[in-house]
Amino acid sequence: xxxxxxxxxxxxxxxxxxxxxxxxxxxxxxxxxxxxxxxxxxxxxxxxxxxxxxxxxxxxxxxxxxxxxxxxxxxxxxxxxxxxxxxxxxxxxxxxxxxxxxxxxxxxxxxxxxxxxxxxxxxxxxxxxxxxxxxxxxxxxxxxxxxxxxxxxxxxxxxxxxxxxxxxxxxxxxxxxxxxxxxxxxxxxxxxxxxxxxxxxxxxxxxxxxxxxxxxxxxxxxxxxxxxxxxxxxxxxxxxxxxxxxxxxx
Amino acid sequence: xxxxxxxxxxxxxxxxxxxxxxxxxxxxxxxxxxxxxxxxxxxxxxxxxxxxxxxxxxxxxxxxxxxxxxxxxxxxxxxxxxxxxxxxxxxxxxxxxxxxxxxxxxxxxxxxxxxxxxxxxxxxxxxxxxxxxxxxxxxxxxxxxxxxxxxxxxxxxxxxxxxxxxxxxxxxxxxxxxxxxxxxxxxxxxxxxxxxxxxxxxxxxxxxxxxxxxxxxxxxxxxxxxxxxxxxxxxxxxxxxxxxxxxxxxxxxxxxxxxxxxxxxxxxxxxxxxxxxxxxxxxxxxxxxxxxxxxxxxxxxxxxxxxxxxxxxxxxxxxxxxxxxxxxxxxxxxxxxxxxxxxxxxxxxxxxxxxxxxxxxxxxxxxxxxxxxxxxxxxxxxxxxxxxxxxxxxxxxxxxxxxxxxxxxxxxxxxxxxxxxxxxxxxxxxxxxxxxxxxxxxxxxxxxxxxxxxxxxxxxxxxxxxxxxxxxxxxxxxxxxxxxxxxxxxxxxxxxxxxxxxxxxxxxxx
Numbered sequence: 001x002x003x004x005x006x007x008x009x010x011x012x013x014x015x016x017x018x019x020x021x022x023x024x025x026x027x028x029x030x031x032x033x034x035x036x037x038x039x040x041x042x043x044x045x046x047x048x049x050x051x052x053x054x055x056x057x058x059x060x061x062x063x064x065x066x067x068x069x070x071x072x073x074x075x076x077x078x079x080x081x082x083x084x085x086x087x088x089x090x091x092x093x094x095x096x097x098x099x100x101x102x103x104x105x106x107x108x109x110x111x112x113x114x115x116x117x118x119x120x121x122x123x124x125x126x127x128x129x130x131x132x133x134x135x136x137x138x139x140x141x142x143x144x145x146x147x148x149x150x151x152x153x154x155x156x157x158x159x160x161x162x163x164x165x166x167x168x169x170x171x172x173x174x175x176x177x178x179x180x181x182x183x184x185x186x187x188x189x190x191x192x193x194x195x196x197x198x199x200x201x202x203x204x205x206x207x208x209x210x211x212x213x214x215x216x217x218x219x220x221x222x223x224x225x226x227x228x229x230x231x232x233x234x235x236x237x238x239x240x241x242x243x244x245x246x247x248x249x250x
Numbered sequence: 251x252x253x254x255x256x257x258x259x260x261x262x263x264x265x266x267x268x269x270x271x272x273x274x275x276x277x278x279x280x281x282x283x284x285x286x287x288x289x290x291x292x293x294x295x296x297x298x299x300x301x302x303x304x305x306x307x308x309x310x311x312x313x314x315x316x317x318x319x320x321x322x323x324x325x326x327x328x329x330x331x332x333x334x335x336x337x338x339x340x341x342x343x344x345x346x347x348x349x350x351x352x353x354x355x356x357x358x359x360x361x362x363x364x365x366x367x368x369x370x371x372x373x374x375x376x377x378x379x380x381x382x383x384x385x386x387x388x389x390x391x392x393x394x395x396x397x398x399x400x401x402x403x404x405x406x407x408x409x410x411x412x413x414x415x416x417x418x419x420x421x422x423x424x425x426x427x428x429x430x431x432x433x434x435x436x437x438x439x440x441x442x443x444x445x446x447x448x449x450x451x452x453x454x455x456x457x458x459x460x461x462x463x464x465x466x467x468x469x470x471x472x473x474x475x476x477x478x479x480x481x482x483x484x485x486x487x488x489x490x491x492x493x494x495x496x497x498x499x500x501x502x503x504x505x506x507x508x509x510x511x512x513x514x515x516x517x518x519x520x521x522x523x524x525x526x527x528x529x530x531x532x533x534x535x536x537x538x539x540x541x542x543x544x545x546x547x548x549x550x551x552x553x554x555x556x557x558x559x560x561x562x563x564x565x566x567x568x569x570x571x572x573x574x575x576x577x578x579x580x581x582x583x584x585x586x587x588x589x590x591x592x593x594x595x596x597x598x599x600x601x602x603x604x605x606x607x608x609x610x611x612x613x614x615x616x617x618x619x620x621x622x623x624x625x626x627x628x629x630x631x632x633x634x635x636x637x638x639x640x641x642x643x644x645x646x647x648x649x650x651x652x653x654x655x656x657x658x659x660x661x662x663x664x665x666x667x668x669x670x671x672x673x674x675x676x677x678x679x680x681x682x683x684x685x686x687x688x689x690x691x692x693x694x695x696x697x698x699x700x701x702x703x704x705x706x707x708x709x710x711x712x713x714x715x716x717x718x719x720x721x722x723x724x725x726x727x728x729x730x731x732x733x734x735x736x737x738x739x740x741x742x743x744x745x746x747x748x749x750x751x752x753x754x755x756x757x758x759x760x
Binding site: 053054055075076077078079081082083085089090091092093094098101102103104105106107108110111112114115118134147150 | 555557559563629630701
């Protein structure tokens with residue numbers, strides 16, 4: 001059962017580089033929801049999420065995370081969320097355990113609690129044999145798993161993931177999907193961008209389609225189908241139809 | 251070798267030269283293509299300006315005529331050996347980089363080309379780039395000698411080529427030997443430390459000998475001494491051939507060039523087939539790098555403590571830093587020895603060690619500050635952590651200053667016992683010098699990977715020069731406080747003006 005309290009509330013969020021990247025975007029994500037943000041390349045997905053995570057300053061608009069004004073009190077907002085980028089940035093000279101110890105320290109987590117959870121997380125992601133190896137020799141998939149474990153070790157209430165399955169093999173992708181599913185069932189909120197529409201279709205409670213910096217459609221898969229007058233189409237067909245309309249309108 | 255193979259080799263040679271050129275250009279321009287013209291003009295101007303110090307240093311030797319006396323032979327030979335040691339140091343660094351950092355090794359080794367031929371080209375390319383760099387750097391000095399002493403000094407360029415080729419050959423042999431002896435896991439760090447020791451070692455050894463024998467920091471005291479002349483081999487010895495070649499002795503020059511080419515050829519023939527194994531070993535090493543399986547308990551503390559712990563851990567594991575710190579410490583050995591000697595005979599020359607220590611601290615602080623502030627590999631993680639960016643920066647600056655304190659303490663403590671006032675001045679100088687270098691790096695910070703450290707000085711030329719002038723300025727100020735206090739005031743004001751001007755021009759302020 002999903003709570004109706006907003007995990008994330010974005011209002012009129014705007015960002016302009018040499019062109020408008022995010023255009024007065026409104027977005028509301030409920031607590032305990034798995035939300036997938038899909039859209040073509042350059043649609044503004046990553047820019048939106050980077051602004052929510054506090055990595056990019058918006059030109060206008062507001063961001064509230066569990067009611068906390070993320071622009072006014074970023075430290076409080078960051079305490080309850082985690083960000084995982086598509087390019088996992090970890091320290092080559094640290095081992096996965098040392099990396100997680102550092103992350104837990106940054107979030108001020110009790111060391112005894114974080115140590116146990118760090119170990120369990122890394123084991124559940126299939127990194128048991130590499131706990132004491134420096135990350136410098138890790139593949140992209142392994143680095144992505146370490147970054148994901150780092151995001152989860154401080155028990156965030158909101159997890160923001162930018163293309164988290166890029167570079168993962170099928171087994172690892174299943175591990176990650178399982179882990180995220182468990183977190184959502186435990187009450188955590190997940191927002192994820194993905195190009196893999198099948199993942200969005202299978203995992204997300206709701207899907208938002210973004211194009212040219214604006215949210216062009218949003219809802220469950222059934223709602224999206226209904227909105228577009230199709231009853232049995234795949235998300236891929238819906239996505240292409242929605243994006244084509246938006247591109248034509250632009 | 252078939253015509254196709256020859257063609258492939260010449261293509262690969264062109265490819266290598268192009269890569270080397272672009273890497274060098276990127277290093278000079280900070281990777282910004284628009285700066286190419288400005289950089290080239292800047293280099294030409296720099297080369298022209300360099301003729302002035304070259305004239306001051308070497309101009310008086312332009313009239314040297316053969317036969318030379320022993321002292322002159324010793325000085326020229328030692329200078330050539332010093333150049334060889336520096337080139338060897340540079341070449342070891344280049345060879346190590348080829349093994350560990352070249353992204354194209356997989357492509358090359360999966361190609362149907364014969365690897366021994368391909369790696370022969372790569373070895374030749376390393377030798378060529380080291381030699382080209384040496385020719386560029388030596389050009390102002392040789393020009394000055396030619397202008398003052400005639401065309402016979404052009405032979406000095408030949409000596410530089412011979413020195414460059416033989417240094418590259420020795421570097422390849424040493425690095426591959428290290429791989430065989432201690433394995434790829436330890437070679438990277440060892441090679442960098444070795445490069446630092448070789449680069450600094452000769453000068454330091456001469457200084458130590460000068461201090462112990464003559465109570466001076468001048469290495470020329472040893473080279474021009476009667477004792478050195480007495481120990482030196484006779485005038486017709488092979489040892490003096492490089493010096494004779496530099497003075498225009500054609501036979502000696504041809505012999506030197508032939509010997510270096512034969513040496514490089516022998517290294518190519520011997521080591522090319524093993525180059526592939528070595529490269530494979532280096533790439534496999536990363537996978538097998540374990541930190542020990544002992545499970546340590548997670549440590550508690552504040553968020554800033556977590557940041558400081560991480561920074562200290564990364565600094566401790568940084569191979570560049572290990573070699574640079576070692577080099578700084580090596581450079582501090584002669585002044586430390588000088589301190590000990592001077593104290594024993596109550597000489598005022600002890601004052602000289604203060605600027606040396608302050609200068610070293612400023613330079614080291616600049617490098618450390620870049621690594622901790624700009625070289626943040628997980629910038630997103632730190633930026634999304636629940637603590638203000640000012641706390642992050644403060645923790646990182648604390649790491650730099652604590653590290654400088656740790657490195658300087660072994661010199662300051664004995665100094666405090668023998669000369670408390672000087673120790674106090676030195677400590678304040680270190681603090682101001684390190685703080686200025688750190689501030690400059692902070693004002694000019696750009697997010698980068700730690701592995702891009704080699705290019706840090708090209709991201710902002712202004713920051714590089716400001717950091718160097720600030721270190722020199724605070725070192726001079728500290729020295730003058732002890733010798734001519736009024737001069738110290740002037741020097742301090744000038745240095746403060748440099749730092750303030752740098753702040754004014756920094757992008758962070760804009």
